[in-house]
Amino acid sequence: MRAISSLTDTGPSALALLSRMIREEGRRHVPSYAFAFVCMGVTAAATGLSAYLMRDVINQLFVDRNQSAIIWLGVAVVAIYLAKGLGSYGQDTTMARIGNRIIAGVQTRMFEHLLRQDLGFFTGTHSTQLIAQNSFIAVSARNSLNLVVTSIGRDLMSLIALTTVMVVQDPLLSLAALVIMPPAVLGARYLTRRVRGVAQRQYEGSAQIVAALQETAQGVRVVKSFGLEEVMLQRMGSAIAHFQRAANKIAELASRSSPLMETLGGMAVAVVIIYSGWRVIAGGQTPGAFFSFLTALLLAYEPAKRLAKFNVDLNAALAGVRMYFDFLDSPTAEGPAEAAKPPLAVSAGRIAFEDVTFGYRADEPVLRGVSFVAEAGRTTALVGQSGGGKSTIMNMIPRFYDPDGGRVAIDGQDVSAVSLPSLRGAIAYVGQDVFLFAGTIRENIAFGHLGASEEDVVAAAKAAHAHDFILGFELGYDTPVGERGLQLSGGQRARITIARAVLRHAPIVLLDEATAALDSESEVAVQTALDELSTGRTTIVIAHRLQTVQRADRICVVEGGRVVEEGRHEELLARRGRYFHLHAMQFRDEGERRPGRQATA
Incomplete structure (x- = not known):
């Protein structure tokens, strides 16, 4: 290492x-x-x-x-x-x-x-x-x-x-x-x-x-x-x-x-x-x-x-x-040279992947010529089986990794040619690994925008549908969250991270399985908050539960490191391709798990 x-x-x-x-x-x-x-x-x-x-x-x-x-x-x-x-x-x-x-x-x-x-x-x-x-x-x-x-x-x-x-x-x-x-x-x-x-x-x-x-x-x-x-x-x-x-x-x-x-x-x-x-x-x-x-x-x-x-x-x-x-003496990817690059200028928020290739290890490609466009102000969903490369695609946008080939562009600007602070400042990220820092609820929300006022924090919590349960605590916004936020429920932690993302006021939103680990009731509340967060912003969402992305403006099916299908929900079902099979398999499995289901001939 x-x-x-x-x-x-x-x-x-x-x-x-x-x-x-x-x-x-x-x-x-x-x-x-x-x-x-x-x-x-x-x-x-x-x-x-x-x-x-x-x-x-x-x-x-x-x-x-x-x-x-x-x-x-x-x-x-x-x-x-x-x-x-x-x-x-x-x-x-x-x-x-x-x-x-x-x-x-x-x-x-x-x-x-x-x-x-x-x-x-x-x-x-x-x-x-x-x-x-x-x-x-x-x-x-x-x-x-x-x-x-x-x-x-x-x-x-x-x-x-x-x-x-x-x-x-x-x-x-x-x-x-x-x-x-x-x-x-x-x-x-x-x-x-x-x-x-x-x-x-x-x-x-x-x-x-x-x-x-x-x-x-x-x-x-x-x-x-x-x-x-x-x-x-x-x-x-x-x-x-x-x-x-x-x-x-x-x-x-x-x-x-x-x-x-x-x-x-x-x-x-x-x-x-x-x-x-x-x-x-x-x-x-x-x-x-x-x-x-x-x-x-x-x-x-x-x-x-x-x-x-x-x-x-x-x-x-x-x-x-x-x-x-x-x-x-070990090399760094985010040194002073990155800050010296010109800032990203976001006009609309259009994201384009242009023949992007990438591998975590040599001779083991994960992305194999990925190309698609996430239109400005719209929601683009990435779906597919685990290991297909969805999270890797999302990691390319804030430059957690750089492509081995091709490029990722925002409003025509190669993300590798702009400064990292300006790039990441234009992005709000909510992941499935909901992470809270040691401290209070207020502090964790305020990390979305350092120096935010109390009114801004409260407004973000309301937008994330978190304000009511926060006031239910004896200390309100001063309630300690515990190590990694474990003193709160999963749904509460998720809504605080969404409030943090709301407070960022970023034109681009990345949602990586943000509701994957929640129960049905919590998922509904969190999904509502996510919908409000995504409104009017360029949003890329990864989801295994296809019902959460049926209303997306564009759905990209990712398999084997490639985008194999693109379109709206109804279009992809009509094609009876990979998305149709994923949809049929998922809803069949859910039907088999549903209690009281009657056998059909």
């Missing part, structure tokens, strides 16, 4: 990914990063100074026994740790704010790119992958940048400050203590090569968990009706186990540097103790320098250990960054 790329594929190096991340996301936060660096510098300096003062503390306390010097040293230590605390606070809060801004920016940028994708992208990508990907990538982007900044600002500067103290106290011993660095770096390089594939498996497990949760919530009636609780539990358990194994593996790889660092660090401390102890006992050196050196060495251990596994942590974070840029 275009949304997800494998992290095991060859692609940009970690350095290239990081450089691009800094250019596109990091540089917007340079002032904040600069302040964080200053705070980190204060913290690092305070850490080094606290280690340095240990020499004077030990010498003044145990050698010179100077009471007044000890008091002043105590005051200095308080001041140093106060500065360190303030530096840490400034660093932590600033980095947290930067991280939150990065997450917000990345998620916004991804969502903008997502909105420019065509319908084929969404039909080919599971929604749970988009959800999991959005969160995973945003956190990865934050972690990668913050890791670089904290490693350089906090760990590296602290290590430099403490190393300086060590060199000042004993240059020769410092050189011996720092021999732990090369083996630690070599060990970390080995771990880096393995973390990338494990990060991919961790993301896949996370996506599977989201998928199991979403499908269970959305399909709970099916789950409970068919007793699928155990099946869903097994699917969730498998996804959690997959994620857990990957997370454990990453933790294991990230922790493998610890035994090496602990061993090497212990060796360095042992060397320092033996050598410095000998110099104090046999050489007469004051113990203050020894304790200062040892304190600096022990304090340097943690930042050195973090820097040793920096490359491992960075590559784990860059896993999501790689996916982020792969997604942003």
Whole structure:
């Protein structure tokens, strides 16, 4: 899928990914990063100074026994740790704010790119992958940048400050203590090569968990009706186990540097103790320098250990960054170039299909030279058996897909040559998958025309025959519709979507099986609302129930990706062709289902 790329594929190096991340996301936060660096510098300096003062503390306390010097040293230590605390606070809060801004920016940028994708992208990508990907990538982007900044600002500067103290106290011993660095770096390089594939498996497990949760919530009636609780539990358990194994593996790889660092660090401390102890006992050196050196060495251990596994942590974070840029670099069908095209100028609303061909996959054509005209201000119905291409034809008009050949024209203008906003602004769409957004009834109707007044919303509801049942709710137009509108009945949801379409005041109306899932009583009310919506507008309607389109101005029979018959209801029946057979078959089936039907000879 275009949304997800494998992290095991060859692609940009970690350095290239990081450089691009800094250019596109990091540089917007340079002032904040600069302040964080200053705070980190204060913290690092305070850490080094606290280690340095240990020499004077030990010498003044145990050698010179100077009471007044000890008091002043105590005051200095308080001041140093106060500065360190303030530096840490400034660093932590600033980095947290930067991280939150990065997450917000990345998620916004991804969502903008997502909105420019065509319908084929969404039909080919599971929604749970988009959800999991959005969160995973945003956190990865934050972690990668913050890791670089904290490693350089906090760990590296602290290590430099403490190393300086060590060199000042004993240059020769410092050189011996720092021999732990090369083996630690070599060990970390080995771990880096393995973390990338494990990060991919961790993301896949996370996506599977989201998928199991979403499908269970959305399909709970099916789950409970068919007793699928155990099946869903097994699917969730498998996804959690997959994620857990990957997370454990990453933790294991990230922790493998610890035994090496602990061993090497212990060796360095042992060397320092033996050598410095000998110099104090046999050489007469004051113990203050020894304790200062040892304190600096022990304090340097943690930042050195973090820097040793920096490359491992960075590559784990860059896993999501790689996916982020792969997604942003994927082509879009609805980019800025579309908005730059001239607007559609609708004079009458005449729609013409001219030898249109299309296939969702190569060598599998769905439309095979479709040609017909939907006259302005008239209703044109598309009928035929499922899979014939009716919905695909309708999807060509608002350019959910573009034809492979031929063209679709509105008032003589090729829809591919006009801007998408102007094209879709001229169309009101009502589908069989009645979708309402989370919010109130008023908000869902108002989506038809952003900025509509209260009077416009109410007028649209009245035109859709929805006003009366809306006022029957305690909160009226402020009634929450629930997730996907499930707190309302099917007929109520359908009439709200029709009100939304009415409010659009569009010259072209597309109705895709708008009454297919309704009971007879709801269908009558919704059909009445649809008739009012279609009046005076160019309307294309798809219907399986032929009785709902008998009054259409033109009926097109679609089979095998072609329009095989055209005409009015009476004309097509008189021809005794495909429409006649569809009509006879449908009404025969309805007659057989009608109770009390008498057998005829």
